[in-house]
Amino acid sequence: MSTPSSDSSDPLAALGSLPGAGDAVASVRKAVDQIYGHRIMRRRSNEITAEAALRGSRGSAALAGADWALEEVRRRTDFSGEAEARTIGAALRLTAEAGQLLSIWRQSPLRVLARLHLVAAGGVTPEDTVGRPRLAGEPVDEPLVELPVPGADEVAGRLEGLSELIIAGSSAPALVTAAVVHGELLALRPFGSYNGLVARAAERIVLIGSGLDPKSICPAEAGHAELGRAAYVAALGGYTSGTPEGMAAWITHCGRSVTLGARESTAVCEALQRGAA
Numbered sequence: 001m002s003t004p005s006s007d008s009s010d011p012l013a014a015l016g017s018l019p020g021a022g023d024a025v026a027s028v029r030k031a032v033d034q035i036y037g038h039r040i041m042r043r044r045s046n047e048i049t050a051e052a053a054l055r056g057s058r059g060s061a062a063l064a065g066a067d068w069a070l071e072e073v074r075r076r077t078d079f080s081g082e083a084e085a086r087t088i089g090a091a092l093r094l095t096a097e098a099g100q101l102l103s104i105w106r107q108s109p110l111r112v113l114a115r116l117h118l119v120a121a122g123g124v125t126p127e128d129t130v131g132r133p134r135l136a137g138e139p140v141d142e143p144l145v146e147l148p149v150p151g152a153d154e155v156a157g158r159l160e161g162l163s164e165l166i167i168a169g170s171s172a173p174a175l176v177t178a179a180v181v182h183g184e185l186l187a188l189r190p191f192g193s194y195n196g197l198v199a200r201a202a203e204r205i206v207l208i209g210s211g212l213d214p215k216s217i218c219p220a221e222a223g224h225a226e227l228g229r230a231a232y233v234a235a236l237g238g239y240t241s242g243t244p245e246g247m248a249a250w251i252t253h254c255g256r257s258v259t260l261g262a263r264e265s266t267a268v269c270e271a272l273q274r275g276a277a
Contacts, residue, residue: 012165012172012180018248024255025173031262032218040269041217047272048217052265053095056219060200061091063225063232065144090120090194091221094201099216102209109166109202110159113190116201120194133159133190141193144229145186147240155190174210178203178220179254183239200224207258217265223257226264 015021035041041048058073066084079089097119101112118131134140136152150158162184170177185199200221207213207220224232235253238246 009168010170010172012170012177015180015247015251016172016176018244018251020248021176021251021255024252025175028175028212028255028258028262031259032213035217035262035266035269036215038266038269040272041215044269044272045215045217048265048268049215051268052217052219052222052261054092055264056204056221056261057088057091057095059219059222059225060094060197061088063144063200063221063229064091064194064196066091067225086124087194087197090124091197093119094197095204098201098204099208101205105205105209106166106169109163112205113159113185113198113202116198117191117194120197120201121191125193129192134192138192140189140191140195142189142195145189145196145233145236147187147237150188155188158184158188159190174207174212175255175258176251177210178206178258179239179251181206182254183236183250186236187240203254213258217262218258219261219264220254220257221261222264223260224254226260227253227257 016025054074055070058068058070061068061073061084064087066087068084068088073088073092076085076088079085079092094116097116101115104115105112114131121130129138133155134152138152140149162181166177166181182199182203185202186196189195191198203220204216207218208216212218231253235250238248238253239250240246
């Protein structure tokens with residue numbers, strides 16, 4: 001990850017001032033305020049959270065190649081069969097686990113990432129590779145992201161740098177931090193498998209833990225899926241370019257995804273209000 005020149009003690013802060021990034025932050029805040037202010041949230045927030053988790057899981061799995069209808073995800077109970085079912089199951093487990101790791105994230109983000117990979121890949125990936133960054137020469141199974149894969153030494157160094165940024169804290173808006181965590185993990189693909197699912201779960205943790213979306217009712221993963229894989233990959237290419245324009249495009253894309261997630265939950269609230277759900 002490279003950032004525009006800024007106060008070296010808070011390199012994420014400069015990203016929030018990139019052209020377009022401030023507008024994305026403002027749009028996200030407006031959408032989040034709208035859903036949190038909905039009258040249904042005062043009485044049935046647990047239902048909205050549960051539905052958002054399901055829709056976020058479905059969206060994350062869709063971007064990983066398992067694009068199932070929401071009702072099929074809702075109906076199924078066994079996700080141990082074919083590869084797509086395992087991907088759906090991994091996404092559901094990660095969404096459930098994310099909320100349990102908030103207190104650890106700011107102290108030990110690398111420990112959280114290891115746990116996320118274990119939750120996603122345990123029982124599917126060889127035990128000696130689960131929950132640890134890949135070593136030199138080990139393959140990466142992430143076919144939907146075709147960007148060059150960084151070497152193991154670069155991965156280790158950049159993971160450590162990301163961890164230091166999280167532990168140090170930042171004055172950057174939550175959207176900016178979440179976008180950088182998401183983009184960096186997807187660019188690095190530090191694990192042998194399920195990197196996309198882990199990256200999107202980490203984005204969720206930042207959005208919840210920052211206080212932007214404390215009830216986890218704005219599923220960015222659903223928004224990413226709605227915008228589509230082509231737009232997702234193109235925006236990620238902007239992030240990996242390291243240019244100010246590319247970084248701003250990625251932050252804006254992530255902001256649109258959070259906004260779409262919030263709007264989806266707003267629609268759920270309105271359906272509940274009408275007695276249609």
